[in-house]
Amino acid sequence: MRNKAAILLGIACSLGVAFTFHGSGASQPTPHRVEVVAKRFSFHPSDITVKKGEPILLVLKSEDVGHGLRFRELNVDLKIPKNGGTTQLQFTPELAGDFVGHCSVFCGTGHGSMTLTLHVVP
Numbered sequence: 001m002r003n004k005a006a007i008l009l010g011i012a013c014s015l016g017v018a019f020t021f022h023g024s025g026a027s028q029p030t031p032h033r034v035e036v037v038a039k040r041f042s043f044h045p046s047d048i049t050v051k052k053g054e055p056i057l058l059v060l061k062s063e064d065v066g067h068g069l070r071f072r073e074l075n076v077d078l079k080i081p082k083n084g085g086t087t088q089l090q091f092t093p094e095l096a097g098d099f100v101g102h103c104s105v106f107c108g109t110g111h112g113s114m115t116l117t118l119h120v121v122p
Helices: 002-015
Strands: 032-039 042-044 047-051 056-062 067-071 076-080 086-091 097-102 115-121
Touching (some): 032 067
Parallel strands (some): 032 056
Antiparallel strands (some): 032 042, 056 086, 067 076, 067 097, 097 115
16 A cells, blocks of 8 residues: 555656545545536636645536646646546645636637636635
């Protein structure tokens, strides 16, 4: 089990993403659940505010075709299948600022304007 945890921690560190490991004895904070719906050519909500250092469970759902959501500076990239697909990722933002996420799966002519702003406050 230690080797598995060490490998996962190494991968998380190399990606710049912090994951929550559940061990015995230590109480872990419950991640803040953020649900985002993707539909040609927008995300709803399109603006989200979270706290730096607070674990986030980002749940992305598609209402039509395949979509993705990528925050390059945060090393976050989710991809979801078409027609009601859902995916999720837990991460902890360690940088404060405003980050613009883009759809990372080509979804049609308005794909380039499909963005979501993540405000990470101290």
